Amino acid sequence: MSSCVTTSAGSRYTMRALVLDRPGTPDTLRPADLPVPEPGPGEVGVRVAACGLNRVDYQVAAGGHPDWVCRHVLGLDVAGTVDAVGDEVKGLSPGQRGAGHGDLRRPGGLAEFTLADASTLAVVPDGLDLATAAALPCAGMTAYQAVVRRLRVAEGDTVLVTAGAGGVGGFAVQLAARAGARVIATASAHNAEHVRKLGAHEVVDYRAEDVTARVR
Structure with a gap:
């Protein structure tokens, strides 16, 4: 320590x-x-x-x-x-x-x-x-680094975002959807509608479904 x-x-x-x-x-x-x-x-x-x-x-x-x-x-x-x-x-x-x-x-x-x-x-x-602005930097920039700078997601791509209702995941869903990608996200059934509103085209319930099989 x-x-x-x-x-x-x-x-x-x-x-x-x-x-x-x-x-x-x-x-x-x-x-x-x-x-x-x-x-x-x-x-x-x-x-x-x-x-x-x-x-x-x-x-x-x-x-x-x-x-x-x-x-x-x-x-x-x-x-x-x-x-x-x-x-x-x-x-x-x-x-x-x-x-x-x-x-x-x-x-x-x-x-x-x-x-x-x-x-x-x-x-x-x-x-x-x-208050909203204070919630943006860490999670938002992490998602931006992954989706925009590293993966360079573009129109026509398919993107899987795990934990789509989380801080980083929520921003990643929005950024990928904004780029024109088809977005698949994992989330609980409780959060599925929220994640769809963020821009996910498909939401997989990781608690009830076989995520790998459903994504494929």
């Missing part, structure tokens, strides 16, 4: 955050007051409106990371409003709404404020609420 360095740096400005005093399970998180982080070159400060929770957050929390400074703040997916802008930042200004996926080595979004690399923060368009 990795440990982390403990610091006691002070600041004129403090924020509330959920922290880990040492690597551990989610139930060891506790509220604390921390200094509001100040953006450096290429960074922006974000007033957090919502923080997504992903499998990687609690998996990394259990083992820690050698670059962590405790008290560490978890939360990779963040959406909020740009509050401060560091040097060398272009295209972002205070008041803009943004969302992004952070660096697991650095403090995250389970706090009132966090820092983001300006190059990784996407502007949230009007009409999309920040």
